[in-house]
Each structure stands twice: as structure tokens, then as C-alpha cells.
Amino acid sequence: MDLELVWRLRLEELYCLIEEKRVEKFFLHKNLVLQKLSKPIFSSKSIRVFVVKSSEPGLRVSTPKKLFKLAVKRNKIKRQIKNIFQKNNLYKDDLVFVVMVFTPFLSLSYKEASFEICKAVKS
Incomplete structure (x- = not known):
């Protein structure tokens, strides 16, 4: 027992x-x-980009549920940003990019979004 x-x-x-x-x-x-998020390396009305040092390169996309109610929109934005990173080869060896997305991002075309993200990462 x-x-x-x-x-x-x-x-x-x-x-x-x-x-x-x-x-x-x-x-x-x-x-x-x-x-480890301190100050953004880039900030605009539609996105804010942070950088965190890590052992592996990566990308984290934050699409708040308060701003984008439908999961379809949130997923579309995430896919679009991941696609922009892959096409423009923006990944860097020891860095993880954290992208926070805001409502004006929806009004941007793909080219405008691509230009803005490239400008943010290369700055």
C-alpha cells in the first residue's frame, strides 16, 4: 500500500x-x-522591423488579431512577407527579423510592400 x-x-x-x-x-x-526586441531598425505606418541575434537566420511575422480579424487576411500577409524575403534573398546569417504589421499594409500593392520591406531590411 x-x-x-x-x-x-x-x-x-x-x-x-x-x-x-x-x-x-x-x-x-x-x-x-x-x-530582446529593443528599438526597431525601421518603422513606418504599415510595418515595424526589429532584429534579434540568433544562431540561425529566420523571420517572425506578427499580425495582430485585433487589427486583422480574419485568419485568411493574417495568413495572406504572412505568406506575402515570407515570399518577399525569399525572392529578394533578405535572410542574413545570424539575424532573426521580426516584422510587425499594421492595418495600412493591406492598402499597399505587392511591389510597394516589397520595396518597403527591402528598404527596411537593407537599412
Whole structure:
């Protein structure tokens, strides 16, 4: 009887440890990026670009749900920005670009958006 109780307590402790590690791992990535955001390297009415040093190049796009209600619009904007980065080869070795998008971005054409993002990253 005592052995079962001890075993259950031990299983609960292990489960809690595993769950804590999962949660830490899930939030570590987001917190790591968000903590290191200081001043934007580029800011306009439609986008704001931040740079974070990292071991791998990357891109994070933030499309707030408050500004873009439909997931279709948010996903379209993310695809468009990722496509601009790929076509213009804007990824850099040790940098992660964090792009925050605002409502005026929807009124930009693809060429205008591409020009603005290229200008932001190359500055």
C-alpha cells in the first residue's frame, strides 16, 4: 500500500517536471525573441522591423488579431512577407527579423510592400 502511494507521488512529480519543461520550451522561443526586441531598425505606418541575434537566420511575422480579424487576411500577409524575403534573398546569417504589421499594409500593392520591406531590411 505504501509502495503504491510512493510510486504515485513519484509519477506525479515526474509528470509535473516533464510538463514544466514542455511549457518552458514552448514559451522560451517566444520570450527569447520578445525580450530582446529593443528599438526597431525601421518603422513606418504599415510595418515595424526589429532584429534579434540568433544562431540561425529566420523571420517572425506578427499580425495582430485585433487589427486583422480574419485568419485568411493574417495568413495572406504572412505568406506575402515570407515570399518577399525569399525572392529578394533578405535572410542574413545570424539575424532573426521580426516584422510587425499594421492595418495600412493591406492598402499597399505587392511591389510597394516589397520595396518597403527591402528598404527596411537593407537599412
